[in-house]
Amino acid sequence: MASASSSNTSVVEDEVAENEAEQLESQIQAVQDEIAALTHRKSTLNAHFLISPPPSLESLLDSSVLPNGSSNLTEETIATLQNKHKAQQAISLRAVHRLCTSVTTFETRDPDPAAVDDGYVFGIRIEVFSSQTREFQIPYYILLNRPWRTLRGSDDFRLHRHTFPPFVPVKDICKKRLPTLPLEGEGDDRPHQQDLLGLASDLRRHVASCLRREDAIAKMGSNNAEFVSRITLPGAENLEANVYLKTGSTANMRLDAKGRIQKVSAKDNVGRRLHALERQLQRMARIENLSLSET
């Protein structure tokens, strides 16, 4: 009797457990369905958001007006929203500018109390985009000031600060593109003209072509993945590439600024020169066209 009752209770317990499990499963299923639905909705909304122009702030504010004419937003909130909206619009516009032109200018202040021209600083920002990693690099900046403005009323700029790495000859470029003040009593025989466009394009060419070469070398490596074991780039300018082949030989290449192969030195694993390979590589002319399958 006792055993029967115990078996009964155990059966009941089993049933209860089964029911609970079923319930849980159905709950889990429901949650999963909901997640799927929401994910789908999110992606559609995202797509919709991306293709449709964003709703104007006015329309959003209108939608917050209750049927009785009063709004559930205080005036202060509306003012904050409008300010934020304005700021965001400015940021978006700036971003579009930077996306399209890659060289943009801005103004900033030098906090140094002894700064020339009341701390006015004119900045040029240069964007570089890597096609290999598909992202923008940290922008480069050059900041100019006008040291002769208060004294002579001259609007000429001079290099103040910059964030270019040492391989970019910033000083030489500035010497060429920015005027230098002629000394007292000295004839004005120096070219006294300011070429900010030239300055920006010279600087940009250095950093952008450096990145292009890196991209081209990486592309060459991936095109010849079955032959190349690794590639190293000695030097920050990416004007040299050491290609280690899987056969054990190495090819060291010197490029020019535009990615043309200038010199090649190839050696096998015991250090003998491979003149045939050198000639072949030299004939391919450009680093991105390089194909090792023919060698």
Add this chain to the structure above:
Amino acid sequence: MSERTYTFPTTSALPSAHRIPVNDTSVQRTLGKISRPALINLVHEWLQPHNLPTCRPVLGEQDENTDSVYDLHQTIDEVRQTYDDFRTRRGNKREVVDRILDGDWRNGVSLRQLAMADVQYLMEHPNSQRWVALKLTRARAPLKEKQQNQNKDGTGKGQETQKTTTSPEKEIHLPRFEAPVFLHSLQSQIGSLLKAHYHLTHLPSLPLTLLRIAVLDSPYSSQTALQETTGDMWRTLFIAFPDNSPYVYVAVASALGGPNGPDGRSLRSLVVDAIPKAFSKPRERYSLESTAMSSKTLGALLIARGAGRTNAAGGGWSLFAKGTLEGTPLMVSTSAYESDEENQVLRGKQSIQANTSKTRKRPLSIRESTQLLSKKRRLLAQDRFGASGLPDDNQGIEKLSIRIEDAYPITTPTQRTAQAAFLSKQKPSTADKPHIRSRLTLDEPSFNASDDAEEEEEEEEEEDDDDENENQTNKPWKPHVAITFHGTHVFAGIRALVECGAVDGRTMPGWMTGEDGVSLGVVREGKIVRSKGDGA
């Protein structure tokens, strides 16, 4: 009596495999400095296959005649195992050193081993040396001068040639550092003057190549000559070559033997003079120039004279170099980069002002106002120092020496008359006015309030030259003021002083933020006078 060997002077370098007897003081001293775990790592490095030709331990049967207490091993693996056991066992450094010197390397430590040990010590104690940064600059080609002369004649032809030569900038702007080539060329420069062992290594932790030169005070380079050396005959010198940058760091004080004193200085200048020559090639001559920057931490030099973006953007401008100021063009959402506190500098200041002026209805409590004030000061420090001057960024310089060559500031008419009266008296003994003034500007009593590790002291020195004062009645008075800051990280200290309010962040001159990247400078019109070799 063994066969007699002859030694004679040559110009070659000392070979890495030559061994110094273990009882030499230089060996004892070098190995004695290194910590136990680093010593065990070092032995493992010695036992790497590529190091074995120069660092091989003694293997084989125990010699009956020796009084060594250590048994010899048969294979390299056994030696490695012995030192692995040291790693797991507790014990002191002495037993490892004894095992090395009396056991496995009883026949002497090779020059390469000694060099590796010295580098290991340097990596363990990165602040043990003081480094001076020097810049390699292209010496101007005489060809260019010729063209300039032609231009002066005013012929159109000359201008044309200048145009064609200057318009395409040189593609490789930096001197190329090819370690073996450089070493070979350096050796040919100084080899005939001194007998040295050269050790080149690329540091794993920092982007630079380290060259250790151990100079032996002997004309011979044979193994026999080394048997008779003493520790005092060695002078070591460290030179660091940061990757992809035109700078060279030379160690001023060395750990082993130290090139101090007249001998050391002449040795250093001999080697330093040879560096630009070793870099030079036909039609490409270099010379070294000072950059007014020295520090004990290599990190500080790499920031101010390195290969990165911060060379000409120190202090507050470091935010530009770091690139976190505005984000990339694809970051249109402000929250994406503004969550970073340091980017809220300007906005933060504005919001504080707005808070205090408009929206506050009730007066602030004392606690609130102190909090607000300290936040304001913190943001101000952020504005002036940017991402630099942080206590644990390992980029500190320990001495900043500034000489001010500005006229004594006269702002009010009363000051002006006082000044005139002072000048008419022409008494150099009363020249302690600038002293008081600079003390006041820096608000000295609060120095103790900043209780971080920084200890700063200023020394002002004034000397009034009688000759100068005689015809100074019309000229503004320029007292000679020199200020020196000392501490483990000078700019972090000044930043802390700005944050606690001891130094006014708004009126503080720019050179106190380290934005010029110099450790030694002259201030004119409130700004550091730019030297030729600086980062900008």
